[in-house]
Amino acid sequence: MKKYFLLLLMAPFLFACNRSGSGSGGEQPDPPSTDDDVIVENPDQVFVRSNVYDMAADDPIILGYQKAITQMQSLPADDPTSWSYQAAIHGTYATPAQPVWNQCQHGSFFFISWHRMYLYYFERIVRKYSENPDWALPYWNYSTTETRSLPAVFRNNNGNNPLYIPQRSAAMNNGAGLANWVVALDCLDLIPFTGTFTPGESFGGSTINGPQHFFNGYGGLESIPHNQVHNSIGGWMSDPNTAAQDPIFWLHHSNIDRLANVWLGLGQGRAWPNNATWLNEEFPFYDEDGNEVRLTGAQIVNSATQLGYRYDTDEATLAEQPLLAAADAPETQGADENKMQSDREQEGKTTVAQSQVKETAFTATPLSVALEMPEAGQRTLRKSTVEDEGDQQGTYLTVEGVKFDEMPNQSVGVFLNVPEGETPDFNSIHLVDVITFFGIGHHAHHMEDGARFVFRIDDTMAALAKAGIDVSNLQVTFALSNGVVLEGETTTKATEPTGNPRFSQVTIEVF
Numbered sequence: 242m243k244k245y246f247l248l249l250l251m252a253p254f255l256f257a258c259n260r261s262g263s264g265s266g267g268e269q270p271d272p273p274s275t276d277d278d279v280i281v282e283n284p285d286q287v288f289v290r291s292n293v294y295d296m297a298a299d300d301p302i303i304l305g306y307q308k309a310i311t312q313m314q315s316l317p318a319d320d321p322t323s324w325s326y327q328a329a330i331h332g333t334y335a336t337p338a339q340p341v342w343n344q345c346q347h348g349s350f351f352f353i354s355w356h357r358m359y360l361y362y363f364e365r366i367v368r369k370y371s372e373n374p375d376w377a378l379p380y381w382n383y384s385t386t387e388t389r390s391l392p393a394v395f396r397n398n399n400g401n402n403p404l405y406i407p408q409r410s411a412a413m414n415n416g417a418g419l420a421n422w423v424v425a426l427d428c429l430d431l432i433p434f435t436g437t438f439t440p441g442e443s444f445g446g447s448t449i450n451g452p453q454h455f456f457n458g459y460g461g462l463e464s465i466p467h468n469q470v471h472n473s474i475g476g477w478m479s480d481p482n483t484a485a486q487d488p489i490f491w492l493h494h495s496n497i498d499r500l501a502n503v504w505l506g507l508g509q510g511r512a513w514p515n516n517a518t519w520l521n522e523e524f525p526f527y528d529e530d531g532n533e534v535r536l537t538g539a540q541i542v543n544s545a546t547q548l549g550y551r552y553d554t555d556e557a558t559l560a561e562q563p564l565l566a567a568a569d570a571p572e573t574q575g576a577d578e579n580k581m582q583s584d585r586e587q588e589g590k591t592t593v594a595q596s597q598v599k600e601t602a603f604t605a606t607p608l609s610v611a612l613e614m615p616e617a618g619q620r621t622l623r624k625s626t627v628e629d630e631g632d633q634q635g636t637y638l639t640v641e642g643v644k645f646d647e648m649p650n651q652s653v654g655v656f657l658n659v660p661e662g663e664t665p666d667f668n669s670i671h672l673v674d675v676i677t678f679f680g681i682g683h684h685a686h687h688m689e690d691g692a693r694f695v696f697r698i699d700d701t702m703a704a705l706a707k708a709g710i711d712v713s714n715l716q717v718t719f720a721l722s723n724g725v726v727l728e729g730e731t732t733t734k735a736t737e738p739t740g741n742p743r744f745s746q747v748t749i750e751v752f
């Protein structure tokens with residue numbers, strides 16, 4: 242009862258919606274019950290999602306996808322199973338908004354769960370129109386050296402291939418590869434699912450009290466590879482309002498969803514959050530018959546037993562290990578963490594270094610930010626570096642007032658203490674993190690103060706110190722990259738960005 246009370250407080254509008262239509266799936270297994278948290282054990286058939294790089298151009302999965310896309314694109318735009326309607330559920334510029342449009346959850350702990358639900362119903366729709374009862378969504382695992390390019394069948398511009406999208410980055414459509422840092426899987430090392438506001442601290446993102454279309458507290462998986470792969474592919478993929486129109490979107494997200502299972506399989510405390518909001522919030526979708534359906538976090542923790550699909554890379558242990566954090570974990574744990582964090586932020590905050598407030602453009606030329614570093618700040622910095630072990634305090638770098646006019650085609654690398662005269666290298670220990678614009682989506686246009694990015698820099702400082710680089714003085718450098726490595730090259734080349742990306746201030750604080 243309590244959970245419904247909470248839900249009522251948080252999202253009363255959900256109760257006004259039509260809850261019918263969780264019904265028949267034709268020849269397919271029924272979707273999970275949407276009336277409560279009942280876990281549907283042992284569905285009739287478990288579909289296997291496989292690696293697109295293992296498929297030939299005439300693989301039934303590829304042919305089925307092409308057939309379904311063509312079918313879905315020929316449906317009327319107001320049909321919820323049409324290609325454009327399905328894409329608009331993620332986001333769209335079209336108006337007036339139809340039911341269930343503009344729902345995508347980014348920048349919070351709903352990111353992974355919402356996209357898992359979205360893919361689940363999309364897969365059922367494609368299965369129907371592919372006329373292949375075994376059809377399962379493939380994934381694009383770009384994190385191996387041989388698979389960095391868009392799968393060949395998505396690049397084949399033969400005039401009638403619905404998988405080819407000319408709007409993408411020309412380099413990607415010509416077979417260029419994603420850079421190492423774009424597809425790095427450091428996020429798998431992060432054990433907490435939920436965190437606060439900085440991507441380096443959690444796998445799954447910040448705890449929030451209800452759905453938000455966009456927010457700023459994304460987790461490691463969402464930042465890299467997710468956001469950056471969107472930006473590097475370019476075209477529709479680089480904008481949340483158009484991304485799901487590109488057929489590669491679904492294979493990219495299938496891989497992100499697969500990585501959630503990989504992460505769970507690594508165990509050692511990795512688990513979905515046992516948080517009432519995360520578990521019980523209902524999200525609306527449409528099934529393959531065009532009926533409105535709903536899913537909650539509690540219904541998607543085990544893809545095989547609850548949703549009837551698995552990945553060919555899933556660990557066998559996923560069947561037995563607890564996938565949800567222990568039931569005695571406080572339901573509001575994440576919210577408490579957030580509160581603690583903001584308390585710390587309010588109270589014992591020491592500014593170590595700060596730049597002037599000045600709107601400054603990110604350009605192709607690396608930019609060193611002039612920082613003022615008062616004596617007292619230097620002492621705090623030394624103290625925090627020396628006494629870091631067992632200490633709650635961290636050192637945080639904040640980039641404030643991040644804005645753009647249109648979605649930029651480049652991302653911004655944030656670097657510490659790059660030696661004079663050296664070009665910042667995205668694969669070096671100087672890289673703190675990357676500001677990826679996909680993550681702030683269409684939000685940043687109308688945010689008066691722009692977006693704020695907070696990165697914890699203790700690990701970078703420690704790595705630099707270990708390599709003999711002086712960190713008693715901090716220098717911040719920004720450099721751009723689109724994350725695409727052209728054939729015959731080894732690194733990315735920065736060009737002047739589109740969309741006028743800019744920032745107003747850099748601050749380094751200990752709290």
Ligand SMILES: [Cu+2]
Nearest residue numbers: 467471484494
């Ligand atoms: Cu995405």
